[in-house]
Amino acid sequence: MKNIGVIGGGLIGASWAAIFSKSGFNVFVYDPFPDVFDTYKSRVTSFLEELKSIDETINVEESLNRIRENVTVEDLCSNVEFIQESAPEILSVKQELFAKLDNLAPEEVVIGSSSSAMPISSITQNLKGQHRCIITHPANPPHLIPCVEICPGENTSKKTIEKTKEIFTASGASIVNVKKEIDGFILNRLQGALLNEAMRLYSDGYASSDEIDATIRDGLGLRWAFMGPFETIDLNAPGGIKDYISRYGPIFVEMAKNQTKIPDWSEEAGEKLELERRKILGHDELEGRAKKRNQLLKSLRKVKIDNGEA
Ligand SMILES: NC(=O)c1ccc[n+]([C@@H]2O[C@H](COP(=O)([O-])OP(=O)(O)OC[C@H]3O[C@@H](n4cnc5c(N)ncnc54)[C@H](O)[C@@H]3O)[C@@H](O)[C@H]2O)c1
Structure with missing residues (x-):
């Protein structure tokens, strides 16, 4: 496996190009709107530089040389063994695109989708090549957050799942295997549960948006960078998770x-x-804050790596 196709040159597609190219893959990028490529190289370069500050063995120039941007979709399909689709989150757009890719790409090519919430079966229903389609969902920004959810549909073949895992393991991902199809997969269902409750608490007047944010920023979120909800409660009662459930379970019920x-x-x-x-945070400060977020994520990744936690 040498060549990967990235469909979509936006936020997520550019990050995938950085990830796959730094991992030694040749990357072919297609986007139907060529204007995207005016700023594409500088965006991918900054992502590669962010990656390099976590892993100094990464060579930014060599990685960039492995990327062929603005190819046609036909060219992409005939040159790659795996395709990562990152087009807009609109069902009809993804359905049309997958039908096209299924027609153009040779049979052995696997097609993954970055979709945030759509089960692969809803995108690929009626396609001949359903067996080679799969969800490969990242968190934003993918080059700094290693979690990738791999979610097959009922008709996805074992071979497709294995090939997908091989690619994402080689790209340094932390793979979460989603065993059954569900909208939002695991990550966005957990995020959704938290966001929905934040919205309820906010609109019912319990706290300001910033104070709700502070309970995560200065509270729960500090632990969540290195442990999930089950490990958290395993440590929050002297006898472990079972003890926690018998002490505090009724509160949650x-x-x-x-x-x-x-x-x-x-x-x-x-x-x-x-x-x-x-x-x-003013409108003109949004971009700067996103950069600061990436800086902090980089530092956090370093701390985890240095402490044997990644
Ligand atoms: N932004 C996030 O936080 C995030 C996180 C995880 C997954 N995702 C998912 O990744 C996908 C892409 O999101 P994004 O944030 O990069 O969006 P984006 O708007 O930044 O990029 C989408 C790109 O797709 C291109 N495009 C438009 N129509 C197309 C078509 N028919 N075929 C191919 N390309 C087309 C656009 O020109 C654009 O460059 C979505 O499915 C989204 O749900 C987003």
Whole structure:
């Protein structure tokens, strides 16, 4: 396996190009909007530089030389063994694209989708090549957050799953195998549960958006960088997880009874939150803050690696 195709030159596609090229793969990139490539190289370069600050063995120039940007979709399909699709999160766009890729790519080519929430069977229903299609979902930014969810559909073949795992292992991913199809997979279901509760607490007036953020930023989130919810509660009672469940389980059962209301995701709620957020972070400061986020993520990855945690 030498060549990977990346479909979509946006935020996620550019990050995949950095990941696959630094891992030694040749990368072919297609996007139907050529303007994307005006800033593409500088974006991928900055991602590779961020990666290099975690792993100094990465050669940015050599990695860039392995990327062929702005190829046609036909060229891409005839040159690669694996395709990572990162087009917009719109079902009809992905369905059309997968149908095209299934027609153009030789039979042995595996096709993965970065979709944030759509089961692969909803994208590929009626396709001849359903067996070679699979979800390969990253978190943003993929080059700094190693978790990749691999979620096959009922018709995805074992061979496809194995080939996909090989590629992502070779690219340094931390693979989460999702055993059954579900919208949102694991990552966005967990994120969704937290976001939905944050929205309920906010719109019911329990705290400001920044104070809700602070409970994660200065509270739960500090632990979550190196342990998940089950390990957290395993350490939060002297006798381990079983002890925790017998002491505190009833609290969570009670809370679950009133955590069922569909939260307010309306435009008005968005406007109110927008006003609150823009007082804290101006529009012109968003990009700088995203850069700072990446800087902090890099430092965190280093700390984990230096402590044998990654
Ligand atoms: N942004 C995130 O936080 C995040 C995280 C994980 C997964 N994802 C998923 O990754 C995918 C891409 O998201 P993004 O954030 O990179 O979006 P983006 O808007 O930055 O990039 C999408 C790219 O797809 C291109 N495109 C448009 N129509 C296309 C078509 N028909 N065929 C091929 N390319 C087309 C656009 O020109 C653009 O460059 C989505 O499925 C999204 O859900 C996003």
